[in-house]
Amino acid sequence: MRTLCASTLIGEFFVIGFAGLVAMKDPDLATSTVWTVSGILMGLSVLLCGMITRPGGIQLGWALQIALVASGFIVPTMFILGLAFGALWWASIHYGRKIDEAKARFAAQAQAQGPGQAPAEGSAG
Template sequence: MDDQVRSGSVRRSLASIVLGFELIVVFLATLVIFGLSDLPAWVTLGGGALLCLIMVATLGLLRYNWAYTIGWAIQVVIVATGFLNPAMFVVGALFAGMWVYCMITGSRIDRQNPDRPNKENS
């Protein structure tokens, strides 16, 4: 139980919002990269689908602290997709910045909230 984040966590709420919007953008970026690149369709669409599935799974696992590590890895992968389409460097950097802000701010708010016990291992 110590490995779980409490259900009312602000950090968890903010992380799910960022990953949810990022999921939509990754899906659309997959279609753009499919249309513009010379990569085989199975590579582009399969890689995009795999990344989307990982993001959906991470959204469901955010109750565990280790899922945030996967969230950080997702941010790195999305920035790295800029090598396939340079616009993704900008998009990835924007989402990574939002992720960092939400992790810092959400953790701070959770620590300052005296009404609920804090079970996070920050």
């Protein structure tokens, strides 16, 4: 799960940066405000890569997804991108957990068979 979620978060890092560049063109927004908010969100996306498996990491990731969708009020394209990354975040968690469970089952089977023995063909599922 960690790898899939981290990949999604790194993708979001770049999308947030590009959205900041687009938001800078809005004459109603101060450049310092745009980059303060963008910088915080970009930093959060990188920090979350290491916090995914810790308590609250997944919830903070969901908060970031909500912030991405909400940023659509400033950069309308972010409504679409935020929803797309929200779907990727859900898929990363959902399928990542399934992969982790399959790895754990495979490791338990390998350990039960003893060291140095390969699992029997067709016994992986």
